[in-house]
Amino acid sequence: MNVKAKKHLGQHFLTDEAIAEQIVESLDFNKDEVILEVGPGMGVLTKYLIKKNQKIALAEIDEESIVYLKQHYLNLNESNFIGDFLKFNFSEIEEQIAVIGNFPYNISSQILFKIIDNYTQVPQMVGMFQKEVAERVAAVPRTKDYGILSVLVQAYYEVEYLFTVHENVFNPPPKVKSGVIKLKRNLTEGLAGNEILFKKIVKAGFGQRRKKLSNSLKVIGIPEILLDHKFMKQRAEELSVSEFLELTHLWEKF
Incomplete structure (x- = not known):
């Protein structure tokens, strides 16, 4: 049966x-x-x-x-x-x-x-x-x-x-x-170092996917020194995985 x-x-x-x-x-x-x-x-x-x-x-x-x-x-x-x-x-x-x-x-x-x-x-x-x-x-x-x-x-x-x-x-x-x-x-060791921050950036970025990251990431408080970074002028869908990782590394320094 x-x-x-x-x-x-x-x-x-x-x-x-x-x-x-x-x-x-x-x-x-x-x-x-x-x-x-x-x-x-x-x-x-x-x-x-x-x-x-x-x-x-x-x-x-x-x-x-x-x-x-x-x-x-x-x-x-x-x-x-x-x-x-x-x-x-x-x-x-x-x-x-x-x-x-x-x-x-x-x-x-x-x-x-x-x-x-x-x-x-x-x-x-x-x-x-x-x-x-x-x-x-x-x-x-x-x-x-x-x-x-x-x-x-x-x-x-x-x-x-x-x-x-x-x-x-x-x-x-x-x-x-x-x-x-x-x-x-994959062989990414330790990923972004701060996995919680990485996930937060990715989710916020795609939360308003039509907006540039300078706008969509405001909800999690962009470090002032990153406001003029080239990534902020792009939308989430334009960043590769490695660029999201790079952004996380930069973010956690400030």
Whole structure:
């Protein structure tokens, strides 16, 4: 008996085995890493992950799915399940954690922010998102999709848009196409030094994205010495990730 998709959990079960296997094979398998799958549902990815013979953790809050997984994949037991990904304390796992999943669309941005908050422990991620979200994560400066999500994710990770997935390979079909992306932790050491300030600048800058930074950043109090800096004459969407980092370094000196 199959699990019934629950709308309030944003469940759309992938039914195409070839795509499921392609998603799993996009991960770089490393025996020293734990694979954490978010929202396994009926195990369309899980079955391929199990074959990799690595330690697996499953973040699932749907009791019906948990029962189904335990019944159909006998090498899974209670110790494999960690509950709600958004509430999970990463320190409970000592190893580095590779995250994978067909992410529920209604919490996909929150999943990304959770990964960012724990980037020192998450070297890579392969995930399926609503296509629009996937494109925003991978967007480059001076494009309409480039925004807070693009800058914050790309500050920590190299982003690769892998492929698009059609609505008709899900049950029930979503109303939008999906996109699969891969994140690989970059080599930025310590990021901007002051990560709280960095995030504050990025969010304020894009808060009024049509205005120059000299206006949009007023809400967080621009140091007077930076008022005439070249960055202040530009809009947030014109600054690269490295320029946002540079601006943060300058800002924290004053």
